[in-house]
Amino acid sequence: MTNSSQRSGALLKTYFVLVFFLALKAAGNSAMAWGMKHIPERMSMNPALYLRAMLNPFVAMGVIALILALLTRIALFSLADLSFVLPVTAVGYVIAVFLGKVFLHETVSHQRWLGTLLIFAGAALVGSTSRNTTTPAEVPK
Amino acid sequence: MKWVLVAAMVVATVLGDLLQSHEMKQAGEQSVSARGFARLLHVIAQRRLLILGIACNAVSFFSFMALVQTEPLSFAVPASSASFVLETLLAKFVLHERLGARRTAGALAVLAGVVLVGG
Numbered sequence: 001m002t003n004s005s006q007r008s009g010a011l012l013k014t015y016f017v018l019v020f021f022l023a024l025k026a027a028g029n030s031a032m033a034w035g036m037k038h039i040p041e042r043m044s045m046n047p048a049l050y051l052r053a054m055l056n057p058f059v060a061m062g063v064i065a066l067i068l069a070l071l072t073r074i075a076l077f078s079l080a081d082l083s084f085v086l087p088v089t090a091v092g093y094v095i096a097v098f099l100g101k102v103f104l105h106e107t108v109s110h111q112r113w114l115g116t117l118l119i120f121a122g123a124a125l126v127g128s129t130s131r132n133t134t135t136p137a138e139v140p141k
Numbered sequence: 142m143k144w145v146l147v148a149a150m151v152v153a154t155v156l157g158d159l160l161q162s163h164e165m166k167q168a169g170e171q172s173v174s175a176r177g178f179a180r181l182l183h184v185i186a187q188r189r190l191l192i193l194g195i196a197c198n199a200v201s202f203f204s205f206m207a208l209v210q211t212e213p214l215s216f217a218v219p220a221s222s223a224s225f226v227l228e229t230l231l232a233k234f235v236l237h238e239r240l241g242a243r244r245t246a247g248a249l250a251v252l253a254g255v256v257l258v259g260g
Contacts, residue, residue, distance in 0.1 A: 036210040043207035050203050077165040081238050090251045093219045100215030108215050111257050118254025122247045
């Protein structure tokens with residue numbers, strides 16, 4: 001295998017893990033928000049309240065999806081730098097606003113949508129840079 | 142109260158991410174296949190700072206649960222990204238990652254967007 005096909009394979013793997021992470025995060029956030037809003041007790045410093053809240057099926061689904069998202073993100077950290085992972089996963093904020101509006105019927109202002117567009121632009125810009133900035137550059141032959 | 146929860150979530154997230162990124166750089170490349178996840182769990186069990194990083198994620202997680210109970214998801218999620226600038230700065234100055242001009246500009250655009258979304 002050539003260096004360039006190895007590199008594009010590694011890049012593809014990084015983006016696959018990234019998309020998998022975003023899907024898990026979106027599903028987890030939505031299920032969690034839906035479930036938590038249907039729990040009558042207000043959360044406080046008492047950890048038992050949080051554990052009891054997890055008995056709600058939507059909260060439980062949210063927890064499972066978000067734990068899988070966490071593990072996927074840890075794997076992503078081994079493939080790319082923090083300063084790459086953080087900006088590109090910011091697309092998740094846009095997805096969350098969209099899901100909040102469509103599925104949870106939240107009011108989303110123009111200002112919030114404007115911010116959403118800026119996030120898209122910034123994430124696209126960052127996504128086009130190299131995936132691992134601490135690996136030393138290859139020495140040309 | 143909502144800003145207290147946001148602050149708890151942000152600080153715990155920043156600390157958790159730094160610890161995870163630092164530890165995983167040393168652990169080497171991981172995959173997300175079934176065997177990959179088993180190996181990943183093994184790596185986690187052997188690294189105390191990585192476990193501390195995950196504990197920070199738990200604090201962040203509980204704060205998020207409390208936040209989405211009373212606030213819209215379209216506020217809670219963008220608010221969680223208040224950690225973003227701090228993390229990028231720490232990535233540069235603590236983890237010594239190189240941030241190119243393009244990446245920095247992109248990161249700043251994302252940040253500005255996030256401020257508007259959360260406002």
